[in-house]
Amino acid sequence: MQPRNMSMSGVVDLAAVKAAGEAKQKAEEARARARAAGQQGGAGAAPDASVPSLVTDVDEADFEREVLQRSTEVPVVIDFWAEWCEPCKQLGPLLERLVREYAGRLVLAKIDVDRNQMLFQQFGVQGIPAVFAVVAGQALPLFQGAAPEQQVREVLDQLVQVAEQRFGLTGVSVADGADEERAAEPREPEDPALAAAHSALDAGDLGGAVQAYRNVLAGDPGNTEAKLGLSQAELLQRVQGLDAARVRKEAADAPADVRAQIRAADLDLVGGHVEDAFGRLVEAVRRTAGEDRDAARVHLLELFEVVGAEDPRVVAARGALARVLF
DSSP, X not given: OOOOOOOSOSOBOOHHHHHHHHHHHHHXXXXXXXXXXXXXXXXXXXXXXXXXOSEEEOOTTTHIIIIIIGGGTSOEEEEEEOTTOHXXXXXXXXXXXXXXXXXXXXXXXXXXXXXXXXXXXXXXXXXXXXXXXXXXXXXXEEEESOOOHHHHHHHHHHHHHHHXXXXXXXXOOOOOHHHHHHHHSOOOOOOHHHHHHHHHHHTTOHHHHHHHHHHHHHHOTTOHHHHHHHHHHHHHHHHTTOOHHHHHHHHHHOTTOHHHHHHHHHHHHHTTOHHHHHHHHHHHHHHOOXXXXXXXXXXXXXXXXXXXXXXXXXXXXXXXXXXXXX
């Protein structure tokens, strides 16, 4: 069966999944604490659980942590499978290999349907293998049955694009051996062009800083430090010279005026009122449609970049954005 065209319709209600798994999760956590206590003083330290792996076996007890919570940082692909399923033995290894190629832009949760009947039923799985995704707490079906590699790649490419464009999810650091080896290598000296951009920003030369960061990104589009610096410099440049009282009055007088809300949100963020800035733009997305709605959404994602993807206020705002969009 070919993968279905991915859409954000037909989402799965995960509230029941979360509620039904809470009791089991508490029991599992208690057993885990007991095992850990019994192993204290044993040989070797456990791996750092704060650094996520790309492929994880998930059950009903840890579904909330490994799928729902992780989906606020990175798209989570779910592979429903079973030992007796022959097509699963073809699709599973393919998914694992492709997910590793994405290097943290998405992760894979493997769910054995024989051991997790509640999840199997809640997702409405009709047959296996079945592949779903959860993005910012929203579940959506991807495809059912073993599929050719090229078609699976196309679906995953679209998933990554949706996650980045709609929710600003750019992925996570991963605990693969290659990453650990890279981390152990001596750091290279700072790029002189990046150092010059930082200096311009520190000196208040916002125009120079913006151009310098753009020059760095022209040669290295994936440079996260330059992306963050550019977001900060552009924000400061936008609010420079604004009459704060006038901007706030215009926003209060015209709650449906997206441009007014964007200007006020910028001032909120610069003033340290992060939740106010995010809430203002989430509300603008809720109130509007078409180009105005898209402008508010895109600007909100840009402000996420300024604050940082792992900030809990960004995580909360992503969830709020998902709720008003869908």
